[in-house]
Amino acid sequence: MTMKDHEQSFSRSRTKKSKKRSREDDIHEPMGPVKQSPGTKHENLQVKIQLYQEQTNKIPPLLAYFPSGYNPCKTHQEEEEGANTPKVRVFRHTAQRKGNRLQVVVSPGGSNVDFVGSSYSGEAAAAQVCRYSLGVLDKEAGTLKIIPIATNKIFRMEPRVRTSETANEDASVSAKSELTTYKKDRLDKLGELTALYGTKKDRKKRKDFIDLKKEADPASQKELEKKIGEVAFDKEALANTTAIIARNIPPHDVSAITPPEAYPLDKIILKGDWDFLGDIHNLLQVGEEVASNAYPHFVCNRIRKLEATQDDTQKWKLSCVFSYITHLVKFRDQFSMGQASAKNHNIPSIIRHRFFNMFTDPGSKILASDKIDLLIGYVLVLTLHADGFRTDPTDIAKDLRISKVDLRRHFLNLGCILGHQNSVLYATLPVPLTFPSENFRKKRRQ
Structure with a gap:
């Protein structure tokens, strides 16, 4: 390269630097001089610039333009001549992570066309190279406020005919309903597979879910209320049920004239339970002995009485x-x-399920005191049935691991009378049933 070329290159670099310095000087000048065209007047203002940051709890100003040529400001000026003012609506996504999704809808008066612009579709969804802000100049206060626009997007307002928009909404609703039907069919198939091949726990969950849906169904609730309204209530039975709950004893009949009717056996051992109680009978049929470690003392001490019974x-x-x-x-x-x-004793599942419903509280792993009293009441009533309603409670007290004083209280609460014969305590059930008064029961507790 020759000396002349060096001089030309140096002059070009100086020219670029000088131009750059002149541009920087113009930028640093508050309101630099502007070339005035003939016939126009400009004034120089000394202003204070204020920058505002975007706030999450407030929507910044929206900046939109209409490429179709529609001018909402012109329409607004014609309002005085009788034209309708355009309606402007802004929609924001409710989800927190999508809170920057905005949609602006401008509806001109007397027209079926809406102008719609969004910050998440169309031109606004493209990658933005620049950041946009809105400047508000206050000459009197001498301030220039720079405010960021919403989500740093400029909304392009595209015209949409309302009929087509309605059609799109209907199509969207139809697609959602088809999707819901698909999900429902899929859940029904999964439910059938669970019922056929699922574990016991999964089948129980499915049954509970179906029951909850029935309870939440308004039609099912109305039908249930209708059936309840048609039921004829037996006042006497309702009073007896209230007495059962209040006294915490097995089902009974205070008007019975015989002891078996006072505590009906079919109300204590239900019809579906008898088929699962043949273990002792089967042992006697094959000639095997009843193991003393597998059965209570009360049962083992009465096997001879069972063997002596002739009526099958x-x-x-x-x-x-x-x-x-x-x-x-x-x-x-x-x-x-x-x-x-x-722990190794096997209780048939239907009977075990009934016991859980009668003697345990939902979600509890222990037996409450009132539930234990009810269970003991069932046992004592069955011992009365087994011994002809006059029983020696010595062996059943060992099985239940309760003292004679507590056992006496339970028998009295069932309506029994206690007496000694040959130094042996017997509990006898008289009829009609007579229960101790509440005052007597309170004194016994004290």
Whole structure:
């Protein structure tokens, strides 16, 4: 390169630097001189610039333009001549993570066309190279306020005919309904597979979910209320039920004239339970002995009485009563500490489920005191049935692990009378039933 070329290059670089310095001087000048065209007047202002940051709890100003040529300001000026003012609406996404999604809708008066612009679609969704702000000049205060526009987007207002927009909304609703139907069919198929091949826990969850849906269904609720309204209530039975709940004893009939009717056996052992109580009867049929470690003392001490019974129907019925007593005693022992023998005892599932409903509270792993009293009441009533309503409670007290004083209280609460014969305490059930008064029960507790 020659010396001349160096001089030309140096002059060009100086020219660029001088131009750059002149531009910087113009920028630093508050309101630099502007070339005035003939016929125009400009004034120089000394202003204070104020920058505002975007606030999350407030929507910044919206900046929009109409490429179609529609001028809402012109329409607004024609309002005085009788034209309708355009309606402006702004929609914001409710989700917090999508809070910057905005949609502006301008609806001119007397027209079926809306101008719609959004910050998440169309031109505004493209990558933005520049940041946009809105400047507000106050000549009197001498301030220039720079405010960022909403989500740093300029809204392009596209015209949309309302009929087509409605059609789009209907299509969207139709698509949603089809999707809902698809999900429903898929859930129904999953439910069928769960019912056929699912685990016991999953099947129970599905059943509970179906029951909850039925409870929440208004039609089911109306039908249930209608059926309840048609039921004819038996006042006497309702009074007896109230007495059962109040006294915490098994089902009974205070107007009974015979002891078996006072505590009906079919109300204590329900019809569906008898078929699952044949274990003792089956042992006697094959000639096997009843193991003393598998059955309560009360049952083992009365096996001879069972073997001596000649009537097969009475023999089978009495053996079922013994089996039910066994399940009740073992069920209570399974909730007690240190009763290892009861853990291996097998209670039929239908009877075990009934015991859980009667003697346990939902979600509890222990038996409450009032539930234990009710369970003991069931056991004592069955012992009365087994011994002809006059029983020696010595062995059942060992099985229930309660003192003679507590046992006496339970028998009295059932309406029994206690008496000694040959130094042996017997509990007898008279009829009609007579229960101790509340004052007597309170004195006994004290």
